[in-house]
Amino acid sequence: MTSNQAWKRRGCYTLGSEQYINMPFEKALLGCYDDWNALDHFDPTADSRRIFARFFHLRTVYAALQDGFYFVQRGNWTYFIELPDSDGTATEVGLWSVSRAGIPDVQSLKGDAVDQVWLLYSNENSKAFSFDCKGDLGISSPYQSDTQLRNLFAPYETYNLEASLSSYFNDGKAPFFRCLHHVTMGGYGFKALIPVEQWTPPLPALTKFVPGHDHRILTNPADVNATTVDISFEFNVKMDCDGISKSLYLNVSSSGKGGGFLLSTASSVGTCRTLIHLKFLEGQSLYGRGRQRCVISQTAC
Numbered sequence: 001m002t003s004n005q006a007w008k009r010r011g012c013y014t015l016g017s018e019q020y021i022n023m024p025f026e027k028a029l030l031g032c033y034d035d036w037n038a039l040d041h042f043d044p045t046a047d048s049r050r051i052f053a054r055f056f057h058l059r060t061v062y063a064a065l066q067d068g069f070y071f072v073q074r075g076n077w078t079y080f081i082e083l084p085d086s087d088g089t090a091t092e093v094g095l096w097s098v099s100r101a102g103i104p105d106v107q108s109l110k111g112d113a114v115d116q117v118w119l120l121y122s123n124e125n126s127k128a129f130s131f132d133c134k135g136d137l138g139i140s141s142p143y144q145s146d147t148q149l150r151n152l153f154a155p156y157e158t159y160n161l162e163a164s165l166s167s168y169f170n171d172g173k174a175p176f177f178r179c180l181h182h183v184t185m186g187g188y189g190f191k192a193l194i195p196v197e198q199w200t201p202p203l204p205a206l207t208k209f210v211p212g213h214d215h216r217i218l219t220n221p222a223d224v225n226a227t228t229v230d231i232s233f234e235f236n237v238k239m240d241c242d243g244i245s246k247s248l249y250l251n252v253s254s255s256g257k258g259g260g261f262l263l264s265t266a267s268s269v270g271t272c273r274t275l276i277h278l279k280f281l282e283g284q285s286l287y288g289r290g291r292q293r294c295v296i297s298q299t300a301c
Helices: 005-009 047-061 063-067 241-247
Strands: 070-081 091-101 117-122 127-130 148-151 158-160 162-167 176-180 182-185 190-195 206-210 228-235 248-250 261-268 273-280 294-296
Touching (some): 047 063, 063 091, 241 248
Antiparallel strands (some): 117 190, 148 190, 248 294, 261 273
């Protein structure tokens, strides 16, 4: 959503709702008084943008996630509740287990990673699920071998599978499916599990920068270093800080009045935190006049 005063001016919603019961409209009632609503919200470090970038990357690596039509429900550990004002309609909540792969003898998936992917997802708040792998309620995996699995999503944890009594060929004989004894799901969480040897790390990405996307800086000429702005970038993996520093460029524009600016960089090699010192010389304001845009080239990442 690009920066626009209209988002702020039309930000106060006072009509309420008959469809959504007890909808928390507190912020919507006062949105036209919040300057944040008028800012540009294309933040490259936003959690939602980063998770979707991970989704798209995984689809290019694991053919089953891109083209696999063999979708199998492995089990569900759910129960029904009736939410307020649901008029007798029950809602199913809990944990679901499915796997996705190519249809055997029909689909011929391409690429280096063509095996199945095991998916777990929940529609509850953070909750731990534990079941006896020797019983009927064990969280049966789609794997029969003693496989260690790793989550494709953060925090990228690993799981060791246990033996179960569920026959792989449904004939009561060995081999048997392996079982996940315990798993903790975050609020409305999801996991994609694969054997550790097939795990792919996330691509390098920005996780934070300061002062922030479309951040407005009000300066007081009387303050010490009133015309100096420090801009720092942080990443999800260890980077070559010198390479990052050399790949940064700034596009700076102003009202045309006043002086120019000086630029210097400093890198912390251990943590790879690149710090840009942008100093505006006398006569050039940062508020309403200056604009900075910092871009990292793809070759650096």
